[in-house]
Amino acid sequence: MQQLEGFGKFLEGLRGKMSLREAAHKSGLSHAYIRDLELERNRSTNEKIKPSPVTLKKLSDAYNFSYTELMEKAGYLEKEEKSESEVEIPFQDVLYIEVSMREITYHTHMSKLNRSVNSLIDFSGFLDKLEEQGFKKMDTDLFVNLQHVQKYAEKEGKLYFDSLGIGKHVVIAAIRQKKYHELIVRSVARNTGMSLGYQFERNSGVETLFPSLKRQI
Template sequence: MKQLDGFGKFLETLRGKMSLREAAHKSGLSHAYIRDLELERNRSTNEKIKPSPVTLKKLSDAYNYSYTELMEKAGYLEKEEMNHSSVEVDIAQILFIEVSAKEVTYQFQHSKISQNVHSLVDFSDFLDQLEEKGFKKMDTDLFVNLHHVMKYIEKEGTLYFDQPGIGKHVVIAASKQKKYHDLLLRCIARNTGNSLEYHLDRNGSIDSMRSTLKQSF
């Protein structure tokens, strides 16, 4: 399905009398980016832009408008697909989730599942579940399950899902490193069964030194 002609103008209409800064505060997006979306172009590069499903979810919440309808108008959902069920996945077993404009990829320890965004009719509910299941947004379209993080190389911003730090991993945004630094340490201590006392090894990764941690996050 193609994006609604004049979709940017439609977003501006949804914002109504709300100022750009108020919309930014409610959505968590920058006021400049919201205006770019309304103009359907990046004013710095003059390139055409399209909001991702994650961005649409934020705008849906900020403007109190149906997420499903917004996805439809943005060209992600067909009306006839509304009754299709999505592939069921065990959220607890997912290491991390990557969301692109066209699909969502669930990464497991030994496999991955990619699902077309068109079939995610309950995508809004799905995103709402992530926080309560231990996920944190670690980059624009990256959600990490903190229950599975086993090692953190701080200087690289790399999270590993195995203690040796040689297997699957993701690189998180610098702003998220700063925001979730202490939480990451607590989670790794809990996941590995070690204490919160750490030292930096030669690679700059954070390793535990002492007894079992009894607190949970």
């Protein structure tokens, strides 16, 4: 695969209004070398140059741009066309995700879908994307979409995706439960339309259909 024609101009566009010295500070590269890359030649020897994968990773971090896409445009990776069976499930439909170094499993209300992890680059980007979409890490290999949690069984450390607590659920790690307890309670209250007071009563083992009346007595 050939480097994208005008790749130097593309890098210059990514830098945008950022000065060369600021780009150098963020990337750890010299400002002179960054400019050479943008011109696609070594100004001392006039030879054409191409950034290495390591250099691209530094620029990716400095410019907050996808490393995978940068590698594709530089000609190091083939751009993969996704077949219909490999189209990603919309994150808003996913209840929770289990991950490993080899496989990603999406769980929805009706099904689960496995996807292989093609590379560490893709995997790293995937984990970043989960955080952006509001998933929280609830165990070593478990990420939960708190927008779908309907019931929180605190004593068992279980999160249910239905209000009756009889359907799909996950068990979260104790250390994560402690860290995200208040966030979970607030999320369940928001998802079910119940008041926080009602949720705290349920989580403490006291459940009533008339929480406001109970407070008045």
